[in-house]
Amino acid sequence: MIAVGVTVERAELGHYRHSTTEAVRRFQEARGLIATGVCDRTTWSALVEAGYRLGDRLLYLRSPMLRGDDVLDLQGGLDSLGFDTGRIDGIFGPQTADAVVQFQRNIGLTTDAVCGPEVCAALARLGGRTTTMGAASVRERERLQAAPARLAGRRVVVGQPGGLDALAASMGRLLQEHGATIALLQHPDASVQAREANAFAADAFVGLDVTDGVVTRVAYYETPGFRSTGGAHLADLVRANLTVRAGLVCADPAGLRLPLLRETRMPAVVVMLGPPSQVVEHSGRVAAALVRAIKDWVASPVPDA
Numbered sequence: 001m002i003a004v005g006v007t008v009e010r011a012e013l014g015h016y017r018h019s020t021t022e023a024v025r026r027f028q029e030a031r032g033l034i035a036t037g038v039c040d041r042t043t044w045s046a047l048v049e050a051g052y053r054l055g056d057r058l059l060y061l062r063s064p065m066l067r068g069d070d071v072l073d074l075q076g077g078l079d080s081l082g083f084d085t086g087r088i089d090g091i092f093g094p095q096t097a098d099a100v101v102q103f104q105r106n107i108g109l110t111t112d113a114v115c116g117p118e119v120c121a122a123l124a125r126l127g128g129r130t131t132t133m134g135a136a137s138v139r140e141r142e143r144l145q146a147a148p149a150r151l152a153g154r155r156v157v158v159g160q161p162g163g164l165d166a167l168a169a170s171m172g173r174l175l176q177e178h179g180a181t182i183a184l185l186q187h188p189d190a191s192v193q194a195r196e197a198n199a200f201a202a203d204a205f206v207g208l209d210v211t212d213g214v215v216t217r218v219a220y221y222e223t224p225g226f227r228s229t230g231g232a233h234l235a236d237l238v239r240a241n242l243t244v245r246a247g248l249v250c251a252d253p254a255g256l257r258l259p260l261l262r263e264t265r266m267p268a269v270v271v272m273l274g275p276p277s278q279v280v281e282h283s284g285r286v287a288a289a290l291v292r293a294i295k296d297w298v299a300s301p302v303p304d305a
Helices: 018-030 041-050 069-080 094-107 117-126 135-145 165-177 190-200 229-246 259-263 276-281 283-299
Strands: 155-160 181-186 204-210 217-223 254-256 268-273
Touching: 018 041, 069 094, 069 117, 069 135, 094 117, 135 229, 155 165, 155 190, 165 181, 165 204, 165 283, 181 190, 190 204, 190 259, 204 229, 204 283, 217 229, 217 259, 229 268, 229 283, 259 268, 276 283
Parallel strands: 155 181, 155 204, 204 268, 217 254
Antiparallel strands: 217 268
16 A cells, blocks of 8 residues: 555554555545445455556556556557557557557557557657547547437447346346347456456446445546546436436446446446335336436437537
């Protein structure tokens, strides 16, 4: 924790007590994770990734894919110069490798798709990384605006970790009635859901979960330098429809870096429904509200400029 700029009381070093819990919570908030104060697998992975700086290691395409803040900085730098890395997600995938090759070709370097000292130096010389929204966000907006403005024929995934089968099935039936092609995913591992949604080539992903709180929360993907315009707009529509049509109290949507949001390639939202008793009692209205939000989003997938 100290290595990534979050400190704990020295007297607590070696012990997981109040100061450590608060430090973990602050780190989670800064990284766009759910702030529980518990160092779970997602938080530990984020801690490891936060320790990398661009130039610390060679970056290249491999399996499993390299992840880290150095990859995020590389993608942000390339994106700011107009090279298409796909989503800025801190994961060195095929699109990032292609962007490195294009960058190398443009500046006269060997096109080996490896980000080493020469690529890092060239990025720093040409402008490096920007934290403003760059070309990736613009490309997503253009891609969504070019898609058909109807639900018929669109591919939608409804995912959940377990326990929400009835709600997901109700959504599936309603979406199919509108002509959509549906995939219902159930798995406790969000990364597994994301891989299956990507393989399905979905147009949109709605992840369901339940919170013990009295307020429903909706999240979309956002990281420094990239905000999913389509995901953010879908989150706004989900919040509005759940409030008006299902009577749920909803917080303002938040841009987070949860694994499911980060690893899906399409606009996605995670809906953390609460309170559980109200969700169960009004599950039909909740399903109808979520489907209406998807229908509204397909008709207008990005907010007016």
